[in-house]
Amino acid sequence: MSLRHALLGLLTVNPGTGYELTQRFDRSLSNAWHASHSQIYPELARLDEAGFAEVVSEGARGSRTWAVTDAGREELRRWLTESEPNRSVRNEGAVRLFLLTLLDPADRRPVLERERAHIEEEHRQLRALAAELDALPEPAAFRPVIDLALRLGPVMAEWMTEQLEDG
Amino acid sequence: MSLRHALLGLLTVNPGTGYELTQRFDRSLSNAWHASHSQIYPELARLDEAGFAEVVSEGARGSRTWAVTDAGREELRRWLTESEPNRSVRNEGAVRLFLLTLLDPADRRPVLERERAHIEEEHRQLRALAAELDALPEPAAFRPVIDLALRLGPVMAEWMTEQLEDG
DNA sequence: GCCATCATGTAATTAGTTACATGATTAG
DNA sequence: CTAATCATGTAACTAATTACATGATGGC
Numbered sequence: 001m002s003l004r005h006a007l008l009g010l011l012t013v014n015p016g017t018g019y020e021l022t023q024r025f026d027r028s029l030s031n032a033w034h035a036s037h038s039q040i041y042p043e044l045a046r047l048d049e050a051g052f053a054e055v056v057s058e059g060a061r062g063s064r065t066w067a068v069t070d071a072g073r074e075e076l077r078r079w080l081t082e083s084e085p086n087r088s089v090r091n092e093g094a095v096r097l098f099l100l101t102l103l104d105p106a107d108r109r110p111v112l113e114r115e116r117a118h119i120e121e122e123h124r125q126l127r128a129l130a131a132e133l134d135a136l137p138e139p140a141a142f143r144p145v146i147d148l149a150l151r152l153g154p155v156m157a158e159w160m161t162e163q164l165e166d167g
Numbered sequence: 168m169s170l171r172h173a174l175l176g177l178l179t180v181n182p183g184t185g186y187e188l189t190q191r192f193d194r195s196l197s198n199a200w201h202a203s204h205s206q207i208y209p210e211l212a213r214l215d216e217a218g219f220a221e222v223v224s225e226g227a228r229g230s231r232t233w234a235v236t237d238a239g240r241e242e243l244r245r246w247l248t249e250s251e252p253n254r255s256v257r258n259e260g261a262v263r264l265f266l267l268t269l270l271d272p273a274d275r276r277p278v279l280e281r282e283r284a285h286i287e288e289e290h291r292q293l294r295a296l297a298a299e300l301d302a303l304p305e306p307a308a309f310r311p312v313i314d315l316a317l318r319l320g321p322v323m324a325e326w327m328t329e330q331l332e333d334g
Numbered sequence: 335g336c337c338a339t340c341a342t343g344t345a346a347t348t349a350g351t352t353a354c355a356t357g358a359t360t361a362g
Numbered sequence: 363c364t365a366a367t368c369a370t371g372t373a374a375c376t377a378a379t380t381a382c383a384t385g386a387t388g389g390c
Contacts, residue, residue, distance in 0.1 A: 001349070002259045009266040019369050032261035039350060041371060061358045061369050080266055081274050087285075090257040092169045094199035097315070099176040099247055101308040107248050118254075141268040148264070148326045155322060159315045168377070186341050206378060208343060228341050228386045 002086070003035050003043055004052075008068055008076040011053055015067035018044055028142070031149060047072065109164065116160040123153035169253070170202050170210055171219075175235055175243040178220055182234035185211055195309070198316060214239065276331065283327040290320035 010016070010024050021044075022037045035043075044066055047053035052072030057065045068076075093115070100108050130146050133139045177183070177191050188211075189204045202210075211233055214220035219239030224232045235243075260282070267275050297313050300306045 002262050003349080005266065006262050009262075009269060012269050017369070018371090019367095029262060029265060031256065032258050032265060034255040034257070034350090036351070037370080038352080038372080059369095063369055076266065077270060077274060080263060080270060081278055085263055086259045088197075088201040089199065089260070090201070091199050092253045093256075095169050095173050095176075095196065096247060096252055098196060098199060098309055098312050099172065099243065101312065102176055102179050103244060103247060107244060111248055142265055144326075144330060145265050145268065148323065151322050151326065152319060155318050156315065159311075159318065163311060170377080184341070185343090201378095203379070204342080205344080205380080226341095230341055 002033065003039065004047065005076055005079045006033055006035070007040065007043055007047065008052060008072050011066060011068040012073060012076060015056055015065050017059075017063045017065055019063070021066075050075075112160050112164055116157055116164070119153055119157045119160065123150065123157070126150055126153065169200065170206060171214065172243055172246045173200055173202070174207065174210055174214065175219060175239050178233060178235040179240060179243060182223055182232050184226075184230045184232050186230065188233070217242075279327050279331055283324055283331070286320055286324045286327065290317065290324070293317055293320065 006025070006029055007021060010021055010028070014024075016024065018037060018041045022035070022040050025033070025035050025040070044053060047066075048055070050071075051069060052075050053066050053068050055064045056067040059065065096111070097115070100111060103111075126146060126149055130143070130150065133143050133146065173192070173196055174188060177188055177195070181191075183191065185204060185208050189202070189207050192200070192202050192207070211220060214233075215222070217238075218236060219242050220233050220235050222231045223234040226232065263278070264282070267278055270278075293313060293316055297310070297317065300310050300313065
């Protein structure tokens with residue numbers, strides 16, 4: 001389970017409430033993982049129980065700000081460096097790309113076009129995010145990861161364009 | 168749930184037993200989805216119930232060969248062309264890449280090296296698969312999807328090399 | 335005879351989604 | 363005053379993993 005370690009990571013960047021973490025999950029990790037608040041709140045309780053995170057302050061509307069503990073930081077380091085990655089992925093878009101080859105060109109074409117449009121839209125948003133990060137006094141540590149995504153997008157878009165031309 | 172449609176797709180390519188489908192799942196779709204036999208057998212029963220697949224022959228050792236029905240083919244077409252893709256992705260490797268930026272360079276380096284080696288090994292296997300497909304009398308319909316993967320690999324490997332040089 | 339592989343299933347557990355439920359605060 | 367957003371939780375359900383369980387066949 002990497003939900004646990006994703007949360008430890010987000011808390012390492014910055015402490016936050018469960019509500020904030022839910023949002024940051026979507027903003028920073030949406031291309032890799034998704035979790036809703038109903039999964040995040042119980043996991044924060046379990047991180048507490050394990051001594052990996054703790055409530056550092058309580059604010060308005062019953063909000064509770066969580067921070068990672070030293071043990072939590074060490075657990076994240078251990079997980080990243082010592083444990084074997086689980087290579088299994090779930091990517092419905094990729095499944096669709098594969099299955100698309102089973103359709104008639106007439107059915108395939110609009111789906112490919114929709115996919116290409118989506119890839120291009122995602123790329124535009126990534127470019128905007130990159131510009132935002134570069135305007136900050138000191139760009140975020142994860143800036144290079146955005147760069148990787150920025151390189152992969154055009155490769156996928158070009159492939160789709162070719163498929164549309166050939167098929 | 169795309170397990171159902173992945174199975175319909177595999178059965179569209181070729182009829183097969185649950186056992187064979189489990190293997191073909193790993194061979195053809197491992198870069199997009201994973202399912203074990205304990206998930207596949209019940210799902211075949213549900214596809215039967217829904218009229219999307221049926222047993223076409225029974226062989227040795229109680230094996231049962233399944234094939235997709237016309238309704239199943241139509242359901243697959245409908246799903247691919249008419250339904251909105253679920254864009255949420257689960258990719259632990261990508262989560263790790265993101266979280267890696269939180270580690271000291273000394274801790275980060277060996278993880279990046281391991282990742283790069285893995286990407287390169289995967290690329291070698293894909294090249295071998297591509298060569299195999301090209302040697303067939305008529306290459307598989309999904310051949311272009313292999314090509315896409317072959318283009319993405321080097322981009323990732325290069326990025327990792329750069330990270331190792333800079334960091 | 336024994337081990338690998340073929341072949342199918344179920345049970346128990348964990349992970350994840352969707353729906354239900356509640357209340358505080360803020361901006362218009 | 364009211365709608366949006368902040369904020370937290372639980373319950374019911376579905377999906378997925380891991381473990382348990384069994385037996386046939388073929389090659390050595």
